[in-house]
Amino acid sequence: MAQIELYMIRHGLAGERGTYANDDERPLTEEGIRRTRRVAKRLHALNIRFDRILTSPLARARQTAEILQTYKLGQLEESPHLAPGGDLSVWLSWLQQWRQSGGDCLAIVGHEPDLGEWAEILVWGKPQQHLILKKAGIIGLILPEADSPIGRSQMFWLTPPRFFVD
Template sequence: MATAELYLIRHGLAGEHGSYPNDDERPLTEEGKKKTREIAKRLLDLELNFDLILTSPLVRARQTADILLKVGLSKKLEEASYLAPGGSIDAWLEWLRSQQQAHFCLALVGHEPGLSEWAEILLWGKSRGALTLKKAGVIGMSLPETSSPVGSSSLFWLTPPRFLLG
């Protein structure tokens, strides 16, 4: 298995829940787009560069991932259904095991509570309900090189968006 630097990024501020007939199509608000762009530029200023951005296919997550891409944080973007609400960390772990790179930097763009639950599983082996990722917030983790990342990953960054905004 590859060793990875993993960034879990929650989508930006989106339209009000319940205000769209199909919640999958709920987009970022104009304020959400603006703040997400500012945060993406700040991440670039911090010299982050993702080998790949994997995103939930839902509109608000895809728009967030597109902003990260346009700002220059990566040259490669793919949709992954397991990042949608209710998605399976096991499907992502299977994908991760298939990666052949010696080291890579990966961003996952998705939703709550899924991203926080995934972080807890990677850190502690199970979800404890202790972490909450704010909209456009970032969790940074190091995944181990030789063992399963479940319960053996290391947290190096948990940032609410307000610390990244000018």
Template sequence: MEVYFIRHGIAEEQQTGIKDEERKLTKEGKQKTEKVAQRLQELGLQFDLIVTSPLVRARQTAEILLATGLSSQLEESNHLAPNGHISNWLDYWLQPKNFDQNTQLALVGHEPCLSNWAEILLWGEAKGGLVLKKAGMIGVKVPEVGSPVGRSQMFWLTPPRYLL
């Protein structure tokens, strides 16, 4: 299985009167995310499923990916909210009964959660070494059998500027 960790696009700044979970993508954030999504499609990427955080900015990013044709399926998961934890996600999503070894799964969420999750899959612990820029992506190949923690391989790390 290949798991693509995708950070949401550029969002409104935090300000009084707007809850964090309601912050939307800015006009620039939408435009850059659309360009990144188009480039990913040109590169031939196709996700079996896009799973998104319930926060507005992540949901909007996932909807852009969907509208670009990178997938035909979209689900929302509280596991991808900023307070989500990888162990809960692993218990459900990486079960063989849910997906086969050829599945390509896109997870749209937030920092530092996504890069921490990728590090846990790669090295068994979050070291703070990976940084995922807004609308950037990390691709991780999960082993076919056994725990993926500390045993996965990174095959993609792209800041959005390389896709624009």
């Protein structure tokens, strides 16, 4: 098995919390769509392609992933494990199975504080509550070739969206 490049992408700017009867349906704002498109366009220009884009089922994350997909950045799949409060160990089981299919570059689109905490666990072995991923921001990790990635992954990218926007 090869190393995996994992891009953890937070959903774009969404409608105000509490303004929707069902928060799961809260969509991206027009500004969120515009900024997310700019991020996707920049990733495309950098020739970054994902074997898979795995997304939370919540509307704002799904819209973000769909924008990434429109730039031909990868095949889209929904995962309940990426919804807020998702279980990292369950997602790691999915990752192990996916890894056996031969993929080596994965994007996951989700929410804070989960993505920041998951990144900390993968890099340092436990949550530090220091990594904060801005909306439409990206954390890039390299997961080891074998064994558990917990505490053994390397961070190569932590970028707020403003570095992608012209």
